[in-house]
Amino acid sequence: MSLAHRNLLQDRVRLALSTTGVALAIALILLLNGFLTGMNRQIASYLDHAPGSVVVAQEGVSNLLGATSLLPVDTIGATREAEGVSTVVPILSQFIILELHGKKQPAYLVGYDPALGGGPWRLGAGREPQADDEVIFDRVLAERHGIAPGTRIDVMGQPFTVVGLSEGTTSWMTSFFFLRKTAAESLLRAPDASSFLLIAPSDGVEPEQVRDSLRRLPGTEVLLKREVIANDLRLFARYFSAPLQLMVGIAFLVGTLVVGLVIYTATVERQREYGVLKAVGARNRVLYQVVGIQAIIVASAGSVVGVGLAIGAGQLIMALRPQFLIAIQSTAVAWTLLAGLTMAALAALFPARVIAGLAPADVFRR
Numbered sequence: 001m002s003l004a005h006r007n008l009l010q011d012r013v014r015l016a017l018s019t020t021g022v023a024l025a026i027a028l029i030l031l032l033n034g035f036l037t038g039m040n041r042q043i044a045s046y047l048d049h050a051p052g053s054v055v056v057a058q059e060g061v062s063n064l065l066g067a068t069s070l071l072p073v074d075t076i077g078a079t080r081e082a083e084g085v086s087t088v089v090p091i092l093s094q095f096i097i098l099e100l101h102g103k104k105q106p107a108y109l110v111g112y113d114p115a116l117g118g119g120p121w122r123l124g125a126g127r128e129p130q131a132d133d134e135v136i137f138d139r140v141l142a143e144r145h146g147i148a149p150g151t152r153i154d155v156m157g158q159p160f161t162v163v164g165l166s167e168g169t170t171s172w173m174t175s176f177f178f179l180r181k182t183a184a185e186s187l188l189r190a191p192d193a194s195s196f197l198l199i200a201p202s203d204g205v206e207p208e209q210v211r212d213s214l215r216r217l218p219g220t221e222v223l224l225k226r227e228v229i230a231n232d233l234r235l236f237a238r239y240f241s242a243p244l245q246l247m248v249g250i251a252f253l254v255g256t257l258v259v260g261l262v263i264y265t266a267t268v269e270r271q272r273e274y275g276v277l278k279a280v281g282a283r284n285r286v287l288y289q290v291v292g293i294q295a296i297i298v299a300s301a302g303s304v305v306g307v308g309l310a311i312g313a314g315q316l317i318m319a320l321r322p323q324f325l326i327a328i329q330s331t332a333v334a335w336t337l338l339a340g341l342t343m344a345a346l347a348a349l350f351p352a353r354v355i356a357g358l359a360p361a362d363v364f365r366r
Contacts, residue, residue: 111184
């Protein structure tokens with residue numbers, strides 16, 4: 001242990017730089033994983049908070065955010081009469097483009113009945129819409145464009161008054177905004193239309209039973225809410241997960257190479273010392289421990305610093321850009337620390353092979 005410490009402390013600048021390199025790699029891994037976790041939470045946020053556990057959509061539509069759905073007009077009545085159904089909450093939703101201060105802003109419109117639910121689950125300011133010319137905006141989107149309760153805005157050419165600001169309804173891709181379902185029907189020129197039905201089973205009835213019984217409805221697709229969430233996550237993961245996971249892999253490789261380079265250099269510079277130890281009877285196992293301890297010290301110190309950097313950087317990013325959610329979980333921290341130890345193990349392999357092939361006689365002849 002003391003030999004490992006002495007080898008590392010021989011060049012403190014190199015030790016500091018190597019620890020910083022590992023810390024940056026670990027921080028990048030945590031931030032990317034945190035961004036992916038946060039993105040998944042944002043994608044699932046609406047359905048996670050929406051009422052019911054079964055979703056009825058247009059036939060062929062299996063997710064909420066990836067397709068436009070329009071149900072047959074008589075679907076609501078038939079669903080309410082179905083056995084095992086407690087409540088039916090219809091919503092009318094669609095992706096639209098808002099024109100805010102001369103900028104195009106994609107947003108997800110949700111028309112709902114405040115008496116039934118399906119709207120914002122938490123208001124940061126204001127109230128729910130009581131008239132068809134009132135709207136609730138996402139707080140983050142509103143702050144970016146200087147919108148407050150009482151502000152008049154145009155939505156698809158029609159004037160609305162912002163009466164509330166919702167919390168937790170944004171993402172870096174889009175933001176939700178809410179108005180009364182009757183207002184959405186007028187705006188989209190779709191009288192009595194519904195995109196999705198959010199269904200709560202009766203007491204004692206399993207969601208799977210309701211799903212199976214409603215599959216006879218013509219022109220519909222009936223899924224459990226968790227299935228719709230999974231479909232949304234798969235849809236967006238197709239475009240974002242692979243690049244993020246590739247960057248995580250690159251960060252892990254960079255961290256491993258940094259540790260490996262430091263330990264290899266420290267080992268080569270002290271080949272004579274290792275040769276002397278072997279000459280006086282030290283076994284390879286002892287020397288391997290020295291190399292391994294050096295790698296663990298560098299990787300562990302870098303990992304701990306990296307976790308702190310990631311948490312601080314995540315908070316800073318969310319403060320400067322609230323549309324981004326960086327969700328760093330304790331399990332992710334544990335896995336990342338394990339990744340740091342894995343870096344140490346891999347980084348120690350090549351220096352250990354150098355020691356294993358070291359002949360004391362060769363060292364003394366140099």
